[in-house]
Amino acid sequence: MLGVLGMTLLLSSxxxxxxxxxxxSKQKETQDLLNSATVKLNTCLEEKATANSRLQTLEDQNAFLKANNQELINNMGNLTTLTTKGAENLEKSLESLKEKDLTIRKLQDAITRRDSVNLALVQSLKGVLGNLDDEDIEISVEKGVVFVSxxxxxxxxxxxxxxxQAAKNVLGKVAQVVNNKPDFEFMVEGHTDNVPYRGSNGVLLDNWDLSVKRATSVVRILEKDFGVAPARMTAAGRSHYAPLVDNNTSDNRAKNRRTRIVVLPKIDQFYSMIEEGMKDPAINN
Structure with a gap:
């Protein structure tokens, strides 16, 4: 029995x-599986953290892009407004330039017409006065004005x-021309040298008086003897304050003693030239 019992215990053991x-063996396998699962879990947790971080970054970027997009939309609206205003301003500027260019061309046309009239006037004066000595009479055009000195x-x-009496012949020829140009007015200027006036007639005090009296004398001759309308004339005296040359020699003083007739287009006539230019189809087109 003891033997049998021993065998039984041995087999059981x-x-x-x-x-x-x-x-x-199963425990080890299970442990290996657990370790593998733990590694995978840790990997998943790390990937989740990375994904969460990336998600946050993307969300931040998305929020930034949305805000940026809204700002761009606002800027686009402002830019559209500015562009519209800029286009309007540009259009106004172009229109203004066109108007200025048109005005300049009209003025140029009026000036051209005035110069043409002045040229005709000069030719007429030279035609009637051309046989005189150049030292005694001079015809010139300065800044659109005709001068007869x-x-x-x-x-x-x-x-x-x-x-x-001899001078009346000269003034008669000048009157012949100006009477044919009713659209012009003119001023008669008396000029002296710088030698003080020493007359004793009690009428004149100095060169101012002498220059003015000479101008009025010419004006009266033109009016009474040659029928020039007095409303077209102005008499002025410049004394010795507008010399042609220095009063340092007798010849120079002789040059400065002169009477100058300044022929002027009527202001309203000049404006009429401008208005006519405005109506000119060649200009308006």
Missing amino acids: CVSQKKYAELE ISDKLLFSTGSYTVT
């Missing part, structure tokens, strides 16, 4: 070790404001 080995030796005696 052998079976338990086998199962133990199997269990141990007559030396005093043709018009007056020394220190006198009485027009000589």
Whole structure:
């Protein structure tokens, strides 16, 4: 019985070790699986954290892009407004430039017409006065104005404001031209040298008086003897304050003693030229 019992115990012990080995093997396998699962879990957790971080970054970027997009939309609206205003301003500027260019062309046309009239006037004056000595009479155009300068030796005696009989022939020729140009006004200017006036007639005080009296004498001759309308004339005296040359020699003083007729287009006539230019289809087109 003891032997049988011993055999029984021995067999029982052998079976338990086998199962133990199997269990141990299964435990190891399970542990390996657990370790593998743990590694995978940690990997997943890391990937999740990375994904969460990336998600947050993307969300931040999305929010930034949305805000940026809204700002761009606002800027586009402002830019559209500015562009519209800029286009309107540009259009106004172009229109203004067109108007200015048109005005300039109209003025140029009026000036061209005025210059043409002045040229015709100069030719007429030279036609009737061309046989005179250039030292005694000079015709010129300066800044759109026609000047007829007559030396005093043709018009007056020394220190006198009485027009000589010979001078009336010259003034008659000038009157012939200006009477044919009713659209012009003119001013008669008396000029002296710088030698002080020493007359004793009690009428004249100085060169101012002498220059003015000489101008009025010419105006009266043109009016009474040659029918020039007095409303078209102005008499002025410049004394010795507008010399042609220095009063340092007798010849120079002789040049400065002169009577100058300044022929002027009427202001309203000049504006009429401009208005006519405005109506000119060649300009308006």
